[in-house]
Amino acid sequence: MTDKLVQPFSQKRTAELAESLSAGGTIKGRSLWADARNRFVANKAAMASVVVLLLVFAFSLLGDYLTQFDNETIDWDVMGSVKELGRPSLSNGHWFGFDESGRDLYSRVVQGSRISLSVGLVGAFIAVMVGTLYGSVAGFVGGRVDSIMMRLVDIFMSIPYMFVLILLLVVFGRSISMLFVGIGLTAWLDMSRIVRGQTLSLKNREYVEAAVAMGVSTPKIITRHIVPNLLGVVVVYATLLVPQMILTESFISFLGLGVQEPDTSWGALISEGVKSMNYGTLWHLAFPLFFFVITIFCFFFIGDGLRDALDPKDR
């Protein structure tokens, strides 16, 4: 930073500057977002995680095109003797080997990645939207409305959410959409609390007071002044929420309540892998576990990087 300041303006630059001043042109400002982006790009662990994560995404979306096998066809020859014939092998194109039922494990992992990632993203999205709206309204309106809204959150929070989720899946049937709804609906509670706290502190900032004084309406104040200033916190929390969603889904699937055959997810694949561990087919566990772990790690690193980049203390 400092060497940039010390460096004298090159003549060309000075000329440009003078020209833009005289021509009545405008000088581009450096927004807080631009600052944060620069800090984030400088964070090596976070940037590496972004790259790895993009590869995982690409794998889940495009992985199917790289193999001639699909995720349904059962190879009856292999089925009975997966341990001997179903090993991962580069020569026959079954890179990850076969699963317990004689299906191509590579295709299964691609399929599982797609479902796990979308559960994570969609679940986090629902949670963030509901939580941000709920929390910012409660925080900004304040008073009795705030008390009632937050007590409601307290009550919901006191119910063990795993229990609710399992109940939902049992009562309404096990489907992916139910899983989305169930996970999303329980995860917004934390979000709403965080956002409410932030809103309370933002509400007393002078620029919000200034907006009130100049006659800006309440909805406009929330969307124009509160939410953009909340965004930093929301973004950080959202990136940390995605792996949490993936973990929840995996746990539910591990218990056998989540996605159902023929669909699969990382959790379901890991669960199968664990069951067949005793038969010596360790690759059943290793491949899905690998993707699961690196994805979770990447999200955490990115979340950390974002938090450092957006930290208002650095301003």
Next chain:
Amino acid sequence: MNDLSPLLSVDDLRVWFDIKRQGAMPWTPTDTLKAVDGVSFDLMPGETLGIVGESGCGKSTLARAVMRMVPAETGTALWLGEDLLSMSKREMRGHRKEMQMIFQDPLASLDPRMTIGQIVAEPLKTHFPDLSAKEVKNRVREVLDRVGILPNMVNRYPHEFSGGQCQRIGIARALIVKPKLIICDEPVSALDVSIQAQVINLLMEIQQEMGLSLIFIAHDLSVVKHISNRVMVLYLGNVVEISDSVQLYKSPGHPYTEALISAVPIPDPKAEKGKEVMLLDRDLPSPLDPPSGCVFRTRCPIAEARCAESKPPLKDQGNGQAVACHLR
């Protein structure tokens, strides 16, 4: 100017806050903090009224109550004959463009995520949503130019400016809707002394040009001296003196005003040395439990027995001076 009717006429304004004691049960009665307790004043068009008092005396709360940013308990605030405090929110919103506010912390009063162009345009867009984008842009440039900010800075963000510049931007934001009144809530107390003068001069120039009324809040008398026509001194939510500015400095009426004036440094070192500073012993009493009778009684050097019995009314002394003290 005296034959005009007042722009703003505040009568017996009270703002009370309910304060919950720490760890109190929801049903125990709350304490009442009388932040503003029966304040009345008139503000003429084109006039500057200075409001002075220690922190916590209710001067900011008074301004915010007039602007309907905190609810008032009782009282009226007539704006050209209409009561601001009893009108609906919608009606009030229509009037907000006529009165604008400038804040204490210049940087904090600007949204860090908006460019200064957007910030200055916001009141205009709020009150005149039909203006074309081009017109808005022209008005923004014009008003920025007036307050001494290069108009080609419109795409910059508040953190790229100094405190004094930020306050100029705040002034530009207030000016853009051509208000009749600007309430300045300690606009210079967060700035360096050298910049304070610039900002005050800017405000005075603009006031002359546009015929604005100003309410200028400050916590010491020296800042208010140059800019105000009249000065109102507040103590624990009560008006203790409201006087013509020249008169107030020449012969302060209330013992509290005297103490405040004696604390203002005199530029002449000799005079400063010989000057007697009237120190107020004891701390400001808790506003939750103000003294009976005259609120200033616990710190007044000339207090008598009757001061504890009844509250002194604000008495007009003629010569443009009104003082609330039994002995004056």
